[in-house]
Amino acid sequence: MAGPVAPAGRTRIAPPLLEIRNAQIIYDNAVEAVRDVSLSVPEGSVVALLGSNGAGKSTLLKAVTGTLHLEEGVLTKGSVHFAGEDIGHARTERIVGNGMVLVPEGRRLFANLTVDENLTMGAHLKSTAEMKRLKQMVMELFPRLAERRSQISGYLSGGEQQMVAVGRALMAEPRLLALDEPSLGLAPLIIDSIYQTIGRMRREMNMTIFLVEQNASRAMEIADYVYIMENGRIVLDGPAEKMRTNLDVxxxxxxxxxxxxxxxxxxxxxxxxxxxxxxx
Known part of the structure; x- marks a missing residue:
């Protein structure tokens, strides 16, 4: 597997910020969910992991965000490195502290809190000045949230909740933002808005993004490099432009x-x- 190259316009290959090497993941000491998977996410790039339900995408994402143990999953072989550190068996709080933040499938907001309070929860250790600066940044990325700032998050539309979830993650100023199915269950116009914002984060903030999606066409529009996963294995990978013209894809x-x-x-x-x- 050749692995990702630098995004267009860059003169050198960026080192991997996130790297998975020959990972095997087993649930309940019996079920092999991921087999011999390797992938890398260079700093400053957008890397997409595509595949259907049950392909193993979410399992792999749990491995890199330290939540496998919550479902009796174990990384039995291989390794996961983030910023040069082995995090294959690290807990979520350590991984977040190192700079990787997940926007989970289904948003998982604090439904009884306002938009503003949810954003605060994403940066509760920041100073007052930092909190104000970060909230302003989020409101500029998602102008609709400025209008909904005092509303209870549980009463927002699905698209607005997704905006809050992404905004809350950005409040932590992540080195790598992991997005799990950001288009799931959303109307096409809202998906357009979400993906436009992802593009802005990459262009204006040089954000490193690991995008896990079923919506292949949208993911390939924005990604630098694409991996396709089936039955727990990476079956095809390459630069997004090349993958878009691949007849199988x-x-x-x-x-x-x-x-x-x-x-x-x-x-x-x-x-x-x-x-x-x-x-x-």
Missing amino acids: QEYYLGFSGGDGARKSFRDVKHYKRRKRWLS
Whole structure:
């Protein structure tokens, strides 16, 4: 596996901020969920991990954020390094302290708190001046949150809640932002807004982003490098531009045939798992 290269316009290859090496993850001492997976996220880049439900994406994300043990999962082989430190068996608080922050699937806000209070929870150890500066930054990224600042988070729309979740993570000033299915359950216009903001974070803040998604087309628009995962393994990887033109990816993940460009239904393409084209 060649691994990610530097984002367009950079003259050197950035060192990996996050690196997973030959990881095997087992649940309940019996079920192998991830097998021999390696990937890296260079500093300043956006790296996308794509795959269907059950592919192993969330398990891998739990391994890098220190939450595997909550579901009886164990990294049995390989290693996970962040900023040069082995975090394969580290607890979440240590990983967050080192600068990696997760925006989880389903947002998981403090539903009874206001937008402003949720943002405060993301930076509760910051000084008053830092808190004010960071909240202003979040409000500029998500102008709608400025309008909803005093509203209870549990009553916001799904898209607004996602904005709060991302904003809360940014309050910690992460070195790496991990996003788990940020488009899940959202309307297309809201997905557009979320992805535009992710693009701004990358361009204006030089944010390193590890993006775990099922929405392959949107993820590949913004990513520098893409990994595709199936049945607990990385089956294909490469620069996002190259992956967008890969016929297998077009057919099986973007829903287009290689010949006439007509969109194919799931019924037409679901046979790909039996073809084992990537699992040889």
